[in-house]
Amino acid sequence: MAMLRAAKRAIGVLGPANAQIASVSRKLHASPGSKKIVGVFYKANEYADMNPNFVGCVEHGLGIQDWLESQGHQYIITDDKEGPDSELEKHISDMHVLITTPFHPAYVTAERIKQAKNLQLLLTAGIGSDHIDLNAAADAGLTVAEVTGSNVVSVAEDELLRVLILMRNFLPGYHQVINGEWNVAAIAYRAYDLEGKTVGTVGAGRIGKLLLQRLKPFGCNLLYHDRIKIDPGLEKEIGAKFEEDLDAMLPKCDVVVINTPLTEKTRGLFNKERIAKMKKGVIIVNNARGAIMDTQAVVDACNSGHIAGYGGDVWNPQPAPKDHPWRYMPNHAMTPHISGTTIDGQLRYAAGVKDMLDRYFKGEDFPAQNYIVKEGKLASQYQ
Ligand SMILES: NC(=O)c1ccc[n+]([C@@H]2O[C@H](COP(=O)([O-])OP(=O)(O)OC[C@H]3O[C@@H](n4cnc5c(N)ncnc54)[C@H](O)[C@@H]3O)[C@@H](O)[C@H]2O)c1
DSSP states (O other): OHHHHHHHHHHTOOSSOOHHHHTTOSSOOOOSSOOEEEEEOBOOGGGTTSOTTOTTBTTTGGGOHHHHHHTTOEEEEESOOSSTTSHHHHHHTTOSEEEEOTTSOOOBOHHHHHHOTTOOEEEESSSOOTTBOHHHHHHTTOEEEEOTTTTHHHHHHHHHHHHHHHHTTHHHHHHHHHTTOOOHHHHHTTOOOSTTOEEEEEOOSHHHHHHHHHHGGGTOEEEEEOSSOOOHHHHHHHTEEEOSOHHHHGGGOSEEEEOOOOOTTTTTOBOHHHHHTSOTTEEEEEOSOGGGBOHHHHHHHHHHTSEEEEEESOOSSSSOOTTOGGGTSSSEEEOSSOTTOSHHHHHHHHHHHHHHHHHHHHTOOOOGGGEEEETTEEOGGGO
């Protein structure tokens, strides 16, 4: 890859990877010697040492510092990611590997990629690499990989939780208790059972399938929309019906859960017009990515009651600014980006990052499903 980048610079290729050059880069192979690896994670402050397995924070840097340094590599860990004076910016020009996480996304723009002359590998500690300009990474011959599957159970469980919280109108009841109130009617007039409702997932990949499996015992009518149909055996076992046309599925759903990556095709997918086609009183849960929604359209539909409840942990941008309108809209169950960063999830994505670094040092391929950009090509769902 270093060869590919050098070759491209020499002949001034900055546009889409050309076939001749791409053929040079068959394997991502770390050249011998010490590598500079930069990791950007969220800061834990006083919580850092409260759990020995809390490896996903900046203070513990995935627990790989001693391992990297014992092999002669340099490992810079920071949470300071924005702007020209940030710690990340200081290391861009000479780092070889950048580890980022969707929970505290370091936005890797085309401009940053251009400055990163030594960069070979972008690893996402978690799932979802949309904070990286993937086309720019592909054009520059970089490899982008994530720890596919690492926190899918963590997210599916959280989605089920948010569906139930919104369906049962739980949060106003909780707030009554905190505020010394007692008003059953104020909760009960819009609280429902999940049983018998139609639930549709938009995207039935790893998380979508786990959600459907978890919903089955609740006695719901399950639908899914995806680019790809689930294997017939599994589809039968889960009992979910495939809906080829998203716009035909949405008006049938009492609950819609979003489980696609953020791509050119899904950015802004839920705009004013599409939300208007959904059932009045629909509940939406989105732990996928904030930018799949039109921010203001969600606010307006929550205000009008067209959306009866909106829940999720993903925002655009992140961290969400204090004046982000989703903080203030009615009937929401929003949190910071937490669903995929349980301790169990952290241990899995930390192990996955370590495994890929080890393979990179040894010149071995990564597990095929981890690649988001490889040899100038984006993974199929990002194309
Ligand atoms: N909130 C969190 O903590 C968290 C954690 C992990 C993942 N995520 C998000 O969830 C997303 C899904 O994760 P996953 O592990 O299930 O991924 P996955 O790749 O297993 O599944 C994604 C599914 O979406 C489908 N899809 C893609 N584009 C589509 C389109 N335009 N129309 C219809 N279907 C489309 C794919 O065919 C695939 O089945 C990630 O990309 C990430 O953005 C969030």
